[in-house]
Amino acid sequence: MQELLRDLSRVALADRPLDEVLGEITAIAARGIPGAEATSITLIRNEKGYTAGHHGEMALAADELQYQEGYGPCLDAGRAGIVLRVDDMRTEQRWPTYVSRVLAVGIRSSMSVPLPYQGTSIGALNNYSTQPGAFASDESLAAGQEVAEAVAVAVANADAHDRLVDQARNMRLAMESRAVIEQAKGVLMAQRRVDAEQAFEILREASQRYNRKLRDIAVGVVASTRSGGR
Structure with missing residues (x-):
């Protein structure tokens, strides 16, 4: 975790587009989650979500399916500020339409952790795996929450810097x-x-x-x- 925090603190913000910065932040976050094969950051704006950064095309595909449906673990985790874990997509019943479609992408389990910032949730850190039960351990949950806290600060700082650059321009x-x-x-x-x-x-x-x-x-x-x- 100390190495991850150090890497996040070294992400350069100046003279770079926001999507590039968030992509690097996501790649760093992915290294801190045991079992994650693909990771993404969903940000919530006016109750709607979008993928601000992703590491692995599988994560982007899964996110997009949820945006099309209007619900799913990443959106619901970001909106409600709660951790949502799916141990096996083949038996999951909370999001039936999404689950039936995401199975075709090859995803078998996922864990979406809210991004806490200043008393609210600004989105979710989403982790996906082709293996069932990839995030079932307490270690994965603890790591996910710790990484999400650090990522939320990094994302907020990057977004604030981008807004200041736009204002100056x-x-x-x-x-x-x-x-x-x-x-x-x-x-x-x-x-x-x-x-x-x-x-x-x-x-x-x-x-x-x-x-x-x-x-x-x-x-x-x-x-x-x-x-x-x-």
Whole structure:
């Protein structure tokens, strides 16, 4: 577990897409669960789930079947915040439609552990095996819960970092747009002898007339002065 925590702490967040980061986190988590042949992270947003990262195509296939049905161990574990274990898919009766379909994927047992974060569950850590009873031991359950706690923090940190990057990018774009619009207003004020409000109105009307973003119209106006055009 100490090695797993160390590996999670070393996952680089900067300059990487979120899905790549979560994929690495999932691969690390898979090493900490005895019996796991494939592992995935399901995140719950507005009661709906999606696979944020997976290690092994079998896990992704099983998750997708549950999303199609709207229920299943990974979704129910994430929503309710409880551990849901299936020791043998061939005798499981809680999710009959899902079970009949997932057997065709080759899965015989699974264990979904909620991802606890700040007093709630943000999703589930899902583990799958082609062997029945792969997660029946107390060791697997204890490892699953311990790993899920560490993974929940890592996932939340990665998601928060991604949101901050998006906010910074959007702020930079907004500032760039404002700057070029101000430049275009200055050009129009000089060329047409209008005030700032009238110059902005000219840009707005052009944006509506040509169905283009106001920023793009402004860029065109500024570029025309650099090329000597009008």
